[in-house]
Amino acid sequence: MENWDEVRYFLAVVRQGSISAAAETLRVNHTTVSRRIAALEAQLDVRLFDRRKTGFVPTKEAAQLIDAAEEIEAGAMRISRLALAKDTRLEGVLRITAPLVLMHYVLAPIFAAFKRDYPDVELYLQGSDEIYNLINRESDVALRVTAAPMETLYGYKVADTYSGLYAAPSLLAERCVDAAQACSVDDLNWISEGEDVSRPSWHQHLFPNGRLACHCDNKLTAINAAVQGMGVIELPTVLGKAEPGLVRLQGYEVKSEKGIWVLYHRDLRNTARVQAFVSAMRAASIGR
Secondary structure (H helix, E strand, O other), X not given: OOOOOHHHHXXXXXXXXXXXXXXXXXXXXXXXXXXXXXXXXXXXXXXXXXXXXXXXXXXXXXXXXHHHHHHHHHHHHHHHHXXXXXXXXXXXXXXXXXXXXXXXXXXXXXXXXXXXXXXXXXXXXXXXXXOHHHHOOOXXXXXXXXOOOOOOEEEEEEEEEEEEEEEOHHHHHHOOOOOOOHHHOOOOOEEEEOOHHHOOOHHHHHOOOOOEEEXXXXXXXXXXXXXXXXXXXXXXXXXXXXXXXXXXXXXXXXXXXXXXXXXXXXXXXXXXXXXXXXHHHHHOOOOO
16 A cells, blocks of 8 residues: 555444544545545555445455455554653644533633643643543543543542532422522422433422423533423533532532543653643542
């Protein structure tokens, strides 16, 4: 092969199932992906994909190449990580991924303080829950809420997590109760998020005569619904205390088995800007 970088384009189409989706993943245009795939087919003298209604499907010949292509990809990422690991400069790009809700409510001031201390470090921030961003070297550091980080990653738990109940002042005023009384009212409406609606939870115990106001597929949407007075919401206290449109109801607190972790690939454990950021996260006050 004259250009093994074209393996990236091949694997992207295999994984995404289309030229356009692969282009979006690789952050290039549609034409570039098509051209790279055509070039690889010419080098190998084999057709790599069949175009069907369901998308681009690897041919039999292409399927036999996937394992070898992934080995090349892993080797290239390993070279990249090892090169970065030798970097002792407190400058350059630092890619950080974290859940979007943590970015919004918790991490923004930490990022700002870090940037003031290290003005030559260029921060690239990505709101995402996907850990593969870190494994595949798409990010250098990940902030995750988890009980058990992957064994292949290095990192530290920077905070335990506790949950509380929150509501908008307008909801409490409508029901003529305050934050101290609200948990004794058994018919307040509530908001669920993620998989909450399918499991026994706080709302069945505290508000058995209340109703589900809405179900949201993410925390940001659920928080916005609560701010509008639609119902009571359970939130990690680190988020709830940062939202000025909500007040915490007294009498309810649960410690989660999950903590907030700062994680990075073991190959980056000696990289100066990675370690500077990890130190900043460990020193930050994130808690109840």
